[in-house]
Amino acid sequence: MTTFIRGATLLAMGGGTGAEPFTGDLLIEGDRIAAIGPSLPVPEGATIIEGAGKLVMPGLVNAHLHSNEALFKGRYDNMPLEVWMLYAYPIRAAKALPPRLVYLRSMLVAMESLRTGVTCITDDLYESPRSELELMGAAIDAYDDVGIRATVSAHVVNRNFLDTIPFTRDYVPAHLQEEIDAIQPVTTPDYLAFVREAHARFHGRSGRIRTMLAPSAPQRCTPELMLAANELAKEWNAPFHTHIVETKVQSVTGPEFYGKSLVAYMDDLGLLNPWTTIAHSIWVSDSDIERMGRAGVSVCHNAISNQKLGAGSAPVRKLLTAGVNVGLGSDGICSNDTPRIFDVMKAAALMHKVNNPDWSRWLNASEVLHAATLGGARTALLQEETGSLEVGKKADLLILDAETASFTPLNDIRNHLVYCENGSSIEKVFVNGEMVVENGRLTRVDEKALLAELRALMPEFLEYTKGVEAANGELEPAFTKVVQRCNAMDVGMTRWASDA
Known part of the structure; x- marks a missing residue:
């Protein structure tokens, strides 16, 4: 299949042009970009798309999402993370969901992602009460069927839940502690067997599906499991994807558990590496940031989720200055409630203007776009494959109508994308060289029928959920x-109003 886009405005985000828009042509052959530039020859037999009045840009990358939350979207509000997790990640009364429901749940996320310009997702998939190959396969089947690029984990916690958060045993009633203590966490050998089987089954499917290693967080996993996962990540050239210091509680956790910050603890274990991707990184000190920059890690900035859960604001300017790669993520589909990265771009661009009085250090639109494209691809170790329009890269791209209200009057395209556009101007979406969205319609699946099927299953699920809640x-x-106890403690920093 050969597609020729003629005379469009191109925002390459790489290849020497970066975030400077220019007018030119783009040639897709098979699943890759074959040529890009002005006045290219049109190959015989190519499908021609006229680009006048159109903007062509890389597909957006959602660097951190939890699709398992999708059935709770719109359900919870006004809870901090540690309280919210009791409901979104239940430890009592949870049971495995039917595979078809997991398929539809994943499809719900993927369909909205594609229609709003996200061509590549990192799904840190967690199933309550624990991961199962059949359920991971159901999610991957959905991503394969709809045509999205996805890196999928088997998110793991292998410590007793009460021992992952400080002071819980001071307050949780004894009979509930006894019940929770009886739950047997997955062992390191069992986890390694699971991820090896998942990698063998799913990695590389359709040229779009990859697997990754995802120990939940340093306080939630044993050193043995994290070190073993890190070795596999290095061997497979896969991300080691984890969560560090999302909340004030977690900033207290490191000193309480290990006598040092969680970042320092990870560094001392040798777990900060170029293949390490950290979700959040809010409550980090200057010393932590220096360690992260020296190691060349990536951070997924989840600007909307962090605000909804009252977690704080990641010091993104400091992270960038230190050399940390930054991508953007939606985070969970009930701590954000959508997987739309256009929303996250605007939130990220705005929130850092209010926590730094030095406006010369505010994020600009080009930096935000980089985080949403090439920076996000780097978090998944896919920067050589996607995230920018460059010859030889996968043809993952968006074609937007640049004559909509979002782009009128047209000033700086980059500012329009970050502050004015919400995905409604998207006309076509390509993944792996295939048009998967055309005029707002998904080309591979019947969205209306799938949503109707999911709605029909929701009453039974919600009845079950009430008991779990x-x-x-x-x-x-x-x-x-x-x-409340952790919020009252002095950890020498604030992440509600500081990125100076």
Whole structure:
């Protein structure tokens, strides 16, 4: 299949032009970009797309999402992370979902992602009560069927839940502690067997699906498991994807558990590397940032989720200055409630203007676009394959109508994309050289039928969810006290108003 886009405005985000738009042509042959530049010859038999009045740019990358939350979208509000997790990641009364429901849940996320310009996702997939190959396969089947590029994990926690958060045993009633203590976490050998089988089954499917290693967080996993996962990540050239210091509670956790910050703990274990991707990185000190920059890690900045959960604001300017690569993520589909990266771009661009009085250090639109494209690709170790329009890279791109209200009057295209556009101007979406969205319609699946099927299953799921919520709600008073206690502690920094 050969496609020729003629005379469009191109925003390459790489290849020497970076975020400077220019007018030119783009040739797709098979799954890759074959040529890009002005006045290219049109190959015989090519499908021609006239680019006058159109903007062509790389597909957006969602560097961190949890699709498993999608059935809770719009359900929870006004909870800090540690309380919210009781409901979104229940430890009591949870049971494995039917594979078809997992397929539809994943398809819900993927369909909205593609229609709003996200061509590549990193799904840090967690199933309650634990990962199962059949369920991971159901999610991957959805991504394969719809045509999106996806890196998918088997997110793992292998420590007792009560021992992952400080002070819980001071407040959780004894009978509930006894019940939770009886839950057997996955062992390191069992986890390694699982991820090896998942990698063998799913990695490389359709040229779009990859697997990764995802130990949940340093306080939630044993050193043995994290070190073993890190070795596999290095061997497979896969991301080591984890969460570090998202909340004030977690900033207290490092000193309480290890006598040092969680970043320092990871560094001392040898777990900060160029293939390490950290979700959040909010409550980090200057010393932490220096360690991260020296190691060449990536950070996924989840600007909307961090605000909804009251977690704080990552010091993105400091991270960039230190040499940390930054991508953008939606985070969970009920801590953000959508996978739309256009929304995240605007939030990220705005929130850092209010936490730094030095406006010369505010993020500009080009930096935000880089984080949403090439920076995001780097978090998944896909920067050589996607994230920019360059010869030899995968043809993952968007064609937008540049004559809509979002681009009128047209001033700086980059500012329009970050501050004015919301995905509604998208006309076509290509992934792997294939048009997967045309005029707002998904070309590979029947979105209306799939949504109707999911809606039909929701009453039974919601009835089950009410029971799970009631069981885990018994823990909420204790976890409220934990959060309040940690919030009152002095950790020598604030992430509600500081990125100076």
